[in-house]
Amino acid sequence: MIDPRTLPDLSDDDLRIAPLARAETIPARWYTDPAFHPFERDALFARWWQYVGHESQLPNPGDFVCADVAENPVIVVRDQAGALRAFYNVCRHRGGPLAMEPCGRLRKGVLQCRYHGWTYRLDGALRGVPRFDRTDLFDRDDYGLVPVTLASWEGLLFVRLADDGPPLGDLLDGIAERIAPMRPGTKTFFRRVTYDVACNWKVYVDNYLEGYHIPLVHPELCRVLDYRAYVTETARYHSLQYSPIRDGERQYGAAEGEAFYYFLFPNMMLNLLPGRLQVNLVEPLAPDRCRVIFDYLYDDATSPEARRVIERDLAFSDRVQEEDIEICEHVQRGLHSRAYDRGRFSVECEEGVYHFQCLLKEAYREALAEAAA
Ligand code: FES
Numbered sequence: 001m002i003d004p005r006t007l008p009d010l011s012d013d014d015l016r017i018a019p020l021a022r023a024e025t026i027p028a029r030w031y032t033d034p035a036f037h038p039f040e041r042d043a044l045f046a047r048w049w050q051y052v053g054h055e056s057q058l059p060n061p062g063d064f065v066c067a068d069v070a071e072n073p074v075i076v077v078r079d080q081a082g083a084l085r086a087f088y089n090v091c092r093h094r095g096g097p098l099a100m101e102p103c104g105r106l107r108k109g110v111l112q113c114r115y116h117g118w119t120y121r122l123d124g125a126l127r128g129v130p131r132f133d134r135t136d137l138f139d140r141d142d143y144g145l146v147p148v149t150l151a152s153w154e155g156l157l158f159v160r161l162a163d164d165g166p167p168l169g170d171l172l173d174g175i176a177e178r179i180a181p182m183r184p185g186t187k188t189f190f191r192r193v194t195y196d197v198a199c200n201w202k203v204y205v206d207n208y209l210e211g212y213h214i215p216l217v218h219p220e221l222c223r224v225l226d227y228r229a230y231v232t233e234t235a236r237y238h239s240l241q242y243s244p245i246r247d248g249e250r251q252y253g254a255a256e257g258e259a260f261y262y263f264l265f266p267n268m269m270l271n272l273l274p275g276r277l278q279v280n281l282v283e284p285l286a287p288d289r290c291r292v293i294f295d296y297l298y299d300d301a302t303s304p305e306a307r308r309v310i311e312r313d314l315a316f317s318d319r320v321q322e323e324d325i326e327i328c329e330h331v332q333r334g335l336h337s338r339a340y341d342r343g344r345f346s347v348e349c350e351e352g353v354y355h356f357q358c359l360l361k362e363a364y365r366e367a368l369a370e371a372a373a
């Protein structure tokens with residue numbers, strides 16, 4: 001639901017889509033005006049599939065993961081029959097949480113509210129209601145947990161708060177074929193690392209979508225990778241930066257093969273190297289703050305040799321990430337300045353950024369049309 005009273009100022013001119021070679025970047029205001037934060041929450045993050053975790057994090061009945069989706073607490077749980085279910089992590093009594101940890105195993109195999117102890121079956125039905133005998137006209141059937149739409153692809157779990165929208169397959173169309181024989185579904189969750197960044201979430205996404213900044217921002221990475229060999233491919237709702245892996249990169253955990261850097265609209269990345277998958281999610285926390293989640297998954301995370309390679313991979317990713325954070329925080333300050341309104345694109349290097357910004361305009365436009373209806 002888009003609240004027509006709180007729309008940001010968006011002119012037809014701002015929303016127009018020009019060809020890449022003639023296009024301007026989106027206005028600075030879109031990164032700084034606080035009105036975009038609730039608008040994007042409702043127009044983007046509540047409407048699009050949002051990554052919440054990987055199936056390997058919930059192998060057994062009663063295992064759960066929690067996530068924040070468009071500022072709504074969500075819990076995904078594996079039920080007794082082995083199926084995965086998603087609910088708002090919100091008790092129907094007075095809004096308490098069913099779980100407060102990011103992931104784990106439910107106590108006694110039931111969803112018990114951590115506030116006053118109402119219990120729910122794993123299908124969401126309300127079961128136990130302590131000390132409620134004297135409450136009139138109370139029917140437990142009216143107070144089950146509210147379900148959330150859940151879908152999975154290659155072990156990756158996604159939820160969507162909106163009732164309708166494009167199926168998950170539209171977002172991922174063609175990826176499985178393109179990356180074969182690599183399979184995200186064969187990987188096991190290893191670790192989550194999070195970074196808080198003092199920039200608008202779109203600054204971080206823009207930065208991910210181009211290798212143009214590599215020589216200046218990531219000198220060490222630039223020495224081992226031929227960033228000029230990167231190609232960008234775009235699909236309806238995702239884009240790909242792709243490169244063959246050179247010798248030098250192998251020291252960071254990659255075997256010979258190919259590297260795929262996928263961006264899935266609006267805020268998710270899949271970084272695939274042979275044997276390893278890194279999932280990123282960029283969550284807006286405030287108009288000028290975001291949290292970036294890095295989930296690391298590997299084919300083999302147990303042998304001592306694999307662990308050494310993984311620790312190197314994590315340490316290297318962390319250094320690159322710190323470099324990206326520093327530049328993104330500076331960019332946010334630049335966008336706030338009086339000096340900047342909008343810029344232009346390198347046709348050679350910034351097609352991914354342009355593609356993202358076009359999808360953004362399309363989504364904004366749809367939301368405005370809905371608010372006006
Ligand atoms: S809020 Fe859940 S039992 Fe009271």
Ligand SMILES: [Fe+2]
Binds near residue numbers: 207213217218
């Ligand atoms: Fe970077």
